[in-house]
Amino acid sequence: MLNNHIGYMLNNHIKYWIFSDMLSGxxxxxxxxxxxxxxxxTSTSDGWGVFACQNxxxxxxxxxxxxxxxxxxxxxxxxxxxxxxxxxxxxxxKNISFLYRCDGPEEQRLYRMIVEHRGNAEVRFTSxxxxxxxxxxxxxxxYLSSECELQLCLNCLKIHVGDKWVDICDALTAFEIMKENVxxxxxxATCPCS
Numbered sequence: 001m002l003n004n005h006i007g008y009m010l011n012n013h014i015k016y017w018i019f020s021d022m023l024s025g026x027x028x029x030x031x032x033x034x035x036x037x038x039x040x041x042t043s044t045s046d047g048w049g050v051f052a053c054q055n056x057x058x059x060x061x062x063x064x065x066x067x068x069x070x071x072x073x074x075x076x077x078x079x080x081x082x083x084x085x086x087x088x089x090x091x092x093x094k095n096i097s098f099l100y101r102c103d104g105p106e107e108q109r110l111y112r113m114i115v116e117h118r119g120n121a122e123v124r125f126t127s128x129x130x131x132x133x134x135x136x137x138x139x140x141x142x143y144l145s146s147e148c149e150l151q152l153c154l155n156c157l158k159i160h161v162g163d164k165w166v167d168i169c170d171a172l173t174a175f176e177i178m179k180e181n182v183x184x185x186x187x188x189a190t191c192p193c194s
Contacts, residue, residue: 028129029046029047029050030045030126031044031047031048031051031126031127032047032126032127033045033048034118034122034125035085035125036122037120037121037122038067039067040066040067040068041063041065041066041067041068042122043064048061048063068081074184076183076185077184079152080168080172084115084168084172085123087167087168087169088123088169089121094116094117095114095116095117096173097113097115097173098112098113098172099111099130099176099178100178101178101179101180107132107133107134108133108134109129109131110129110132111130112127113178114126114128146180147184147185148182148183148184148185149185149186150177150184150185150186151186151188152186153189154189156191158193159186161175165191165192
């Protein structure tokens with residue numbers, strides 16, 4: 001399930017992830033997975049398997065032991081989640097919650113992701129469906145979406161959002177950068193603090 005659900009859960013807004021074979025069906029049961037200090041998936045909830053089955057991804061229902069990074073191809077999402085995990089593990093934040101889009105060909109979905117630092121560098125991800133509606137877009141193609149170009153400071157790893165340089169956790173929570181159906185392209189920059 002990892003190949004698709006993390007794509008949907010972590011980055012469905014980036015439509016060309018490895019997770020292309022899980023296209024429809026929203027998980028109404030929370031989907032939970034945990035990674036250890038080296039980002040190996042150590043556990044998943046029953047909701048994980050439910051989501052896999054609803055989306056013809058039965059072959060992906062047992063990701064325990066896989067590396068999180070083996071399943072994230074998009075460079076922008078890798079940057080976001082690597083920074084998020086680093087910030088959580090450095091105790092800048094204990095928990096964060098943010099909205100993200102997770103559309104399929106038959107419905108538009110908005111999920112809430114709750115990411116919790118659980119000690120010993122273990123991090124738990126929980127996704128909960130907030131709302132869904134029928135997708136009436138003709139010719140829907142999950143691989144095509146708009147691009148959002150953001151600047152990333154190479155020194156401090158802050159992102160330039162609007163007129164501010166913010167930590168990745170702030171970009172996800174306060175600025176809701178994953179709420180739209182876009183994928184991210186980061187360009188290197190240097191913020192004024194560097």
